[in-house]
Amino acid sequence: MIGAALVILGVLLYIVGTIFIKGLPSLTLDMITKLPGGGFYLGKEGGILNAIVGSLYIIVGALVISIIISVPLVMYINFYLPLNSLFSNIIRFSLDILFGVPSIVYGAFGFALMIYLGIRASLFGGIIAVGMLIMPIMMRSLDEVARLLSRDLPDALLSLGATKYEMVKVILRQLMPGLITAVLLAVGRGIGDAATVLFTAGYTDNIPNALNQPVATLPLSIFFQLGSPVEEVQNRAYASAIILTIMILILSFSARYFSSKFSKHKI
């Protein structure tokens, strides 16, 4: 068992170590402040600002869509429907299936949908595909915390004469840390996923100014840089991986900070 623990630690150290040793020398301020210049992928000047901003655009858009859909759904199956009703169990079962669908399938499905609608690879397509990917993740983890909530709170609210809607608004305050965790899980999965954005978001060296323009993403940026024959560019891929890791860390810490702020009255 100790051996197994050591293996896990070793793998983690090896991955982080490789990224940092290869990436750190190439990690310059230019990397995060400049767009790729001409011949960037052949070792010339530039940075990956396009991919950083693109990834943020996509994940923010996808989060907005999935929060708008998953919060009401989870509230509905947990607090509007009676306990263990058939419909809520059907929903939970469907979420389990969606949860297990590989991300490339969402990418392919998104692509098919875009062809049907006549949209080309764009920010909008990327947002929809990543949104579909992270929605089941958010719903499932929010559902877990909602199910663990003691029935005392809904009962107390209803006995005060609150309507279901008023009740849910108070319950959401209590569930705020759970919602933040759900968002974090979803962001962690969505921001680093290459397969969903491969067909749907496209790739560009610029920052898009509209929803119908293609957009670069960090995972694809890493992919293209690693594919370059120039060693310097390959090292930049590792530097991009550092940037991606740090971005997720920042998001996670800030989410925890806001979570403790919003939930200071939690029981």
Place this chain on the structure above:
Amino acid sequence: MMSTNQQLATFTNIPVMDIKEKTQLKKLTNNQSIRIENLDVFIEDQHILKNINLTIPEKRITCIIGPSGCGKSTFLKTLNRMHDESPEVKINGKVYVDDENIYNHEVNVIDTRKKMGLLAQRPCPLPMSIFDNVAYGPRIHGIRKRKAINQTVIQYLQYVGLWDEVRGRVRSSASRLSIGQQQRLCLARGLAIEPEYILGDEATSALDPLSTKKIEELFVKLKEKYTVILVTHTLRQAKRIADHIVFMYMGEIIETGPTEEFFKNPKKQLTKDYLSGSFS
């Protein structure tokens, strides 16, 4: 550094003198009456309450006693229609509250619940500040004026004897209070919706003896204005504070009567056995 009184005045926006004056509770003019006729309650296929006929005396404390699982809590829940949330519960019969059958289709469930202040077994403060906990009820029932809300909150916190303990920190979390204080906060929160009836579902079973005493004293004080119905499993508590006793066993009412007579001369053999402790 501001003094406590100044701080108080700033957040409440009303002069300090007003707070110190003894506030009067709102007068409840109409007669209170609860009358239950031929009530049967089924949960799935189980017959939980069997043919309950009962009139609850007005502005008195009525204690419902009986062994665990005899349907006391189920009965209490029929009074504020909390069974509405569970589709597996079937209710037959009539429950007249203020001469209106609350299971009539025209009766709004929220109006019924507003008439009943419920004190649950374990205190469950809302995830808000102490102030907002008490203000929640008035707010959802449409009171918007800050001054009115401030006054209501202070009045009921004073009524339950919590004001002196929490003044100066009413904006902090309700979860920081001790469990006894939380239960009194929940009572103040229930009173703030200005109910006519107070329901207590073993409201002191989670509390220490001192907090229990405080809550019991409050119940006695409450019967001046409200009709109080308590479910309890401690006979001593029923003896101490009740005016009327309802003894239930296996979903049926076995015996009812004024407290003194009930404990001195129980009429039924089952009651005698229960009081002597042969079963519980």
